[in-house]
Amino acid sequence: MAMNQPRYICCFLLMLLCCGGKVAYSQDHFDRIAANIIQYLKADADTAKVQKAVSSFQSTMLPNGSWADIAYASKAETNWVPLMHLTRLKQFALLLAMQQGGQQQLEKQTLTGLRYWLQANSKSNNWFQNDIAAPTALGEILILLKVRKLPSVGLRDSLLTGMKQVNLIKAVGANKLDIAVHFIYRACITRDNSLMDTAVNQAFMPVSLSYKEGLQPDYSYRQHGPQLQIASYGQVFLNGEYKVASWLVGTPYAMPAEKLTILDRYLLDTYLKTIRGRYSDFNIEGRGISRNDVLDRLPITTQGGKNSLLALARTVNPDNARLLDEAEARITQKQAPAFQVTPAHAFFYKSDYTLHVRTFYSFNVRTVSKRTIRTEAGNKENITGKFLPDGATNIQVIGSEYNNIMPIWEWDKIPGITGRDYAADQKTTLEWGERGVGAFTGGASDGQYGLSVYGLDYNEVTAKKAWFFFDDEVVCLGAGINSYAREAITTTVNQSWQKGPVSAFVKGKVIDVSAGISTSELQWLWHDGIGYSFPDKGKISLTTGIQSGSWAAINANRSADILSGKVFKLWFNHGLDPVDQSYAYIVKPGLSEKEMMAHPTSPIRILANTSKLQAVEHTDLQMVQVAFYEAGTLTAGSYTITVDQPCVLFIKNVLAKNPVLYLSDPTQSLTDLYLGFSSAVFKVNDPISVSLPQGDYKGSTVHIDLNPR
Ligand code: CA
Secondary structure (H helix, E strand, C coil), X not given: CCCHHHHHHHHHHHHHHHHCCHHHHHHHHHHHHHHXXXXXXXXXXXXXXXXXXXXXXXXXXXXXXXXXXXXXXXXXXXXXXXXXXXXXXXXXXXXHHHCCCCCHHHHHHHHHHHHHHHHHCCCCCCHHHHHHHHHHHHHHHHXXXXXXXXXXXXXXXXXXXXXXXXXXXXXXXXXXXXXXXXXXXXXXXXXXXXXXXXXXXXXXXXXXXXXXXXXXXXXXXXXXXXXXXXXXXXXXHHXXXXXXXXXXXXXXXXXXXXXXXXXXXXXXXXXXXXXXXXXXXXXXXXXXXXXXXXXXXXXXXXXCHHHCHHHHHHHHCHHHHHHHHHXXXXXXXXXXXXXXXXXXXXXXXXXXXXXXXXXXXXXXXXXCCCCCECCCCECCECXXXXXXXXXXXXXXXXXXXXXXXXXXXXXXXXXXXXXXXXXXXXXXXXXXXXXXXXXXXXXXXXCCCEEEEEEEEECCEEEEEEEEECCCCEEXXXXXXXXXXXXXXXXXXXXXXXXXXXXXXXXXXXXXXXXXXXXXXXXXXXXXXXXXXXXXXXXXXXXXCEEEECHHHHECCCCCCCEEEEXXXXXXXXXXXXXXXXXEEEEEEXXXXXXXXXXCCCCEEEEEECCCEEEEEECCCCEEEEEECXXXXXXXXXXXXXXXXXXXXXXXXXXXXXXXXXXXXXXXXXXXXXXXXXEXXXXXXXXXXXXXXXXXXXCCXXXXXXXXC
């Protein structure tokens, strides 16, 4: 037996020599990448449909390889008809790749069609058609035809030459990735290592935290300047990057581990956490909020079949399969919205957005500052979304609370906002987003708890709005509400689909208010699994009637059909010319009517609600959260907090010997500040110097153990 061993070694050496080291190794990878791309292109194709389309186009193709219904000389910028020539040939190539052999006539017609494309030399006046749409379609055709080794080298190279005339390096954003994709096709077809290197490097370049647009250091996503776009452009980014990464898995061109970590974190910790059950937060869609079904996330589990976003993410990193399966089970509604949801809290200081997730609910807030841009309108979309970023609160328990409600919303009563109550919806004046106003927008977070603030100063209305996030409740405070506008000022608590009865506690009695109410005596109210309590009462109105509207009124590209439905709308009336008015309400999502009626002792103490200072203590959690709009002191029972600069902070274990501080600078302008803290069991003699994060991390939270022993 031992004698055989050298022979095996010889064989192995011989194999190595035959394969020829690196070059042969890479060549195998080109085949593998091409096979992955072909599999991707075939994955969402329906054979019967492709067959039907192909036989129809085969019969109408002229002998010279053209079609009579295509104006090859067209230079149109949109709906550029010559592109149809390539989409038809792509169907031909797809069918050839799907079937094993035969189809000589189809092979012949495909080649004639490709030769005609060269001859026609069609060009659009829109660079996108020439530099992205046409080369992509051509690349896909050539990759699909690889299966049958069809085009001659001469024809192939002439077609590839046309695809080269694009500057990949200079392209930005989503365009860069689109161009990189057809560079990858070309590198695969020509087995060109250095071209593949360039294409892949460029394709993965946006997976980085240092871009002005795109993914941010706080893992939010911005587009069109500093504008929140987590689901809209952020989703295009996810789809594109996972698509390319899935083609390259297991090859030397695979996405580098450090980039994959970034991409996965954006998907898992930001994007998927904005979804409750099947539906996403209405705050993250950009102007897409005005499109029907935009909140429905079912497509990320099904669209493209095996090419769905979640399927691609699973292919790229099987280690995430469990988390992705759980998300898919919630989105497809095979499991309840609470299924495997773990608590999380994040303040995105680059985009002025707060995410607060608990097993039984989500409560997210959209704000804006002079560092960011208000929600955009454009291409005749989101016509009435003028006030969307003014502290909009997305409160979801089931998930469908706002699904497709947009056409019938009263748009100056977006949930959570404070603003003027107009008789009619106001149109957005500036397209593509208006720069925000005010510096004091920020939040502090430890990943579980936190508070966020918004210094509203828009449309002749000012207010200091703050949200204090705990486990079972979110406390919403507003102070310094001032306006000289002609309209009355309101703060909207919610405006969602009306579902089931509404009960309220008024003058010490539980009453049914399903038909609406207007009162100054409301203590709490319950509707559709959400409780609202009003510790300081206030002039509060509830309507539950039918509201009507159309998609066309908010998005000119959509249907003008009139829709209507019952809407639960609850708001504070601050009246005309309010001076230093305030509001306070506590939202308890995921609560039954019975639990609300049990009226448990509230663990919430509102310690201050003025335009200088807002503070809330949670006695069960031993946590105090404070917004200091100016330097000052908070004294609450046995403890005192002093700061020499405006900031937001919270202290855990506030009454214990080991208090922990979380603090941030909403103005993103300070380098350091001094903090004093003392309680019955904790004393520091000198104020503590707190250094604030700088550079890309301005506005993020500092964590300090006040007693590190
Ligand atoms: Ca109104």
